[in-house]
Amino acid sequence: MYNILVVDDDKEIVKAIEIYLERENYQIYKAYDGNEAIKQTEENDIHLIILDIMMPNKDGIETLVEIRKSKNIPIILLSAKSEDIDKIHGLNVGADDYVTKPFNPEELIARVNAMIRRYTNFGENKEKNGVIKNGGLIIDDELKKVTIDGKNIKLTPTEYNILKFLTENKGKVFSIEEIYQNVWKDEYYAADNVIAVHIRHIREKIEINPKEPRYLKVIWGVGYKIEKL
Numbered sequence: 001m002y003n004i005l006v007v008d009d010d011k012e013i014v015k016a017i018e019i020y021l022e023r024e025n026y027q028i029y030k031a032y033d034g035n036e037a038i039k040q041t042e043e044n045d046i047h048l049i050i051l052d053i054m055m056p057n058k059d060g061i062e063t064l065v066e067i068r069k070s071k072n073i074p075i076i077l078l079s080a081k082s083e084d085i086d087k088i089h090g091l092n093v094g095a096d097d098y099v100t101k102p103f104n105p106e107e108l109i110a111r112v113n114a115m116i117r118r119y120t121n122f123g124e125n126k127e128k129n130g131v132i133k134n135g136g137l138i139i140d141d142e143l144k145k146v147t148i149d150g151k152n153i154k155l156t157p158t159e160y161n162i163l164k165f166l167t168e169n170k171g172k173v174f175s176i177e178e179i180y181q182n183v184w185k186d187e188y189y190a191a192d193n194v195i196a197v198h199i200r201h202i203r204e205k206i207e208i209n210p211k212e213p214r215y216l217k218v219i220w221g222v223g224y225k226i227e228k229l
Contacts (some may be wrong), residue, residue: 002116003045005029007037007063008052008078017050020105021112032043034058038066043090046071048115050108051095052078061090068094073117074157091197096158098194114186119157134170135229137206137215139163148206158183159202162195163226166216171228173219199224 006017011032016029017124030046031037035058040046042073049067053060064075077090077098087098096115132139136149144160146153155163161183166174176195177188199218203210217227 001025001027002047003027003029003035004112005031005040005044005046005049007031007034007049007055007060009033009055010052013052013078016105017108020109024109024113026112032065034060034066037063041067041071041073046073047119048073048112050074050078050099050112051075055082061093063088064090065093066094072156074119076108076111076115082205088193088197090158091194092201094156096156107197110186114184117185118161118183132164132167134167134226135215137167137226137229144204155202155205159198159205162198163202163206163216166224166226170226173223173225175223179224 004021006014006021006028007030008014008017009032014030014032018030021028029040029046031040033055037049037051041049051060051064055063058066060077064077064098067075074096077087078101079087079090079093079098080101087100095205097111099111132141138147139145140147141164146155146160146163152166162179164177165183174182179195180186180188199216200210203213203216204216206211213227215226215229216224218224
């Protein structure tokens with residue numbers, strides 16, 4: 001059973017999410033502010049966090065930054081439509097995805113299920129898929145380890161899965177929709193900003209000069225690819 005932490009200062013929203021997630025057989029932990037959320041992640045084995053942006057005292061972005069200092073688990077942000085800047089900022093500091101309020105419960109569950117599947121694949125070492133090499137880029141899928149010219153690169157689970165997918169298919173260009181469908185294993189839902197932010201983060205981590213990338217390249221109007229070296 002997977003443990004999910006739901007964080008929102010609105011207790012009715014937390015309760016509603018809890019009801020839907022329990023139907024999917026998830027174990028639910030609850031927090032109503034950022035400090036409590038951080039404490040929950042320290043005291044429990046949490047596999048995914050659903051985190052509201054707008055909260056008193058310590059908001060969702062501050063909480064996200066604090067959690068990311070020690071935890072690499074998936075985080076889905078909850079935000080109002082008026083908080084577009086906050087959504088992008090959240091992705092920039094380590095969120096994996098976001099859902100806009102008011103949200104369709106089925107959509108939230110689908111996002112959670114997809115994220116848990118990817119997190120499980122990221123953390124599991126049972127399947128030995130070998131080592132993927134491309135120039136100085138090496139992905140050890142057994143250890144979930146990425147190195148560039150011998151230097152270890154720290155990636156989130158989402159960044160790792162995107163990089164792995166593109167590297168396995170090096171030289172081939174994929175649209176944003178194709179990346180989403182292959183990595184998220186779900187129907188595309190216009191996640192342009194989500195993909196673009198993750199791509200930028202990967203570039204910043206694996207490229208010497210992200211503005212002149214050697215590995216991860218954009219083909220304008222088409223999509224992205226890992227250059228075959």
